[in-house]
Amino acid sequence: MDAITEKRAFSVNGFLMLLIVLVIFLLAGYLILNSMLISSIVLLIFGFISLGGFLVLQPNNSAVLILFGKYIGTIKDSGFWWVNPFAFKKKISLRIHNFNSEKIKVNDLHGNPIEIAAVIVWRVVDSARAIFDVQNYEQFVSIQSETAIRAVASQYSYDSNENDKMSLVGNQHEIAEELKKFTQSRLEIAGIEIIETRLSYLAYAPEIAQAMLRRQQAQAVVAARTKIVEGAVGMVDMALKALSEQHIVELDEEKKATMVNNLMVALVSEVQAQPVINAGSLY
Template identity: 35%
Template sequence: MKEKVLNNKKNGMLVLILTTLLYLLSIAVCVVGAMIGNPLLLGISIFWMCVGWFPYCGLRVLKPQEALVLTLFGKYTGTLKGEGFYAVNPFCTSVNPAADTHLNQSGDVDNSTRKSSLSGLLAGTSEKSGLESAGKKISLKIMTLNNSRQKINDCLGNPVEIGIAVMWRVVDTSKAVFNVDNYKEYLSLQCDTALRNIVRVYPYDVSPNVDTTGDGVADEGSLRGSSEVVAAR
């Protein structure tokens, strides 16, 4: 799946103004048609007042470092990236399988608190739809993932309690959404797996006759004394 950025959709303000003007015009035509008794004008104006709000459903607002993956009837249509006021196909839906996944990382705690506090205040279909759309946005900022500590045996069989902190960000939104089931959970599991593989290669403290580089020569590599060397390797 290759990411396709939609750069020609930043015309939300134009669509908003035109749709509002047409809606006001339909109201005026409806009044005039009723006054002069013209059923054609009356029918056209009433029809537009019933369906004229539909373009509003395609308006999207993005803040800096946010993205929105859009699908049309299950087919990937593109990604909105960068701040701006966008107008897209009203039938397009936003997709983010990790929207409700909250890990011990930056951004997730504040997002869940905001959604829980707003859920008791907002009422009505349009407001709920706007809140749902906001939750489907993908953050492009650098995130800090701090996984919980786990007990792992080092290369000598000694149990070690160790955690991991990872700085990461989404680069390709289409791969993050469609290539894995949940990219946040995938990242967390991959970090735990990599951490276990690293700890099993090194001793916690410097031990004699231990080869940590794989060259057949004993060295002084250890988790406690040479963490920078371990990270570089």
């Protein structure tokens, strides 16, 4: 099947054609008064048929013209027009539309069930293809957009880890751009242009939400502990170097180990350290 390409339809200024039709009716009336019935009837028939060709088109709308089952062109310019009176006129909105998808349950890259929804901003740019190449272009947008959301969501993990370069949570802007390209490729056949896409909802599915929350909390605790230990080691190293360089006290290896142990406990412990005063010998 050959794809239909949009083309401009023949049209005449509606006000000019209205004046011509009025002249035709006036001429027909004059002929009736002069008993020229056949000519007047012909003019009246032509005048009444011409009335069916008037078309009012609002801004950001188009009219697809179909003559006896054949596409003859599209009118996109707003205003008052006259076209072929025998043509069927199918109006289509060229305004920007929003498709707000329902929450879709899908498995991410690692098989975890998640719920995701997105907003697709689109508009018709080719009226002929929107009418003739798909059955219902609005329903087509809905189905293909949801399919694109599922496909993109399954290619990435919900959150990032060491093996993932991108994630749904951490790279929402990049994911939205990927979704836009994927959706555009599916809707181009219908003469649809995707203006913008963005994720409107993203969460783990309820059945694993609590388990994943505990995992995230555990990861956060491990990350925090790692930072604390790294800082404590640096502080202990700095303390030992300062004592040695300033010759405040000479410590053998055993005393250094004891001091490191005490400092690490004081710095890493979640409970505030309680000082103990040694009134006796250092040894």
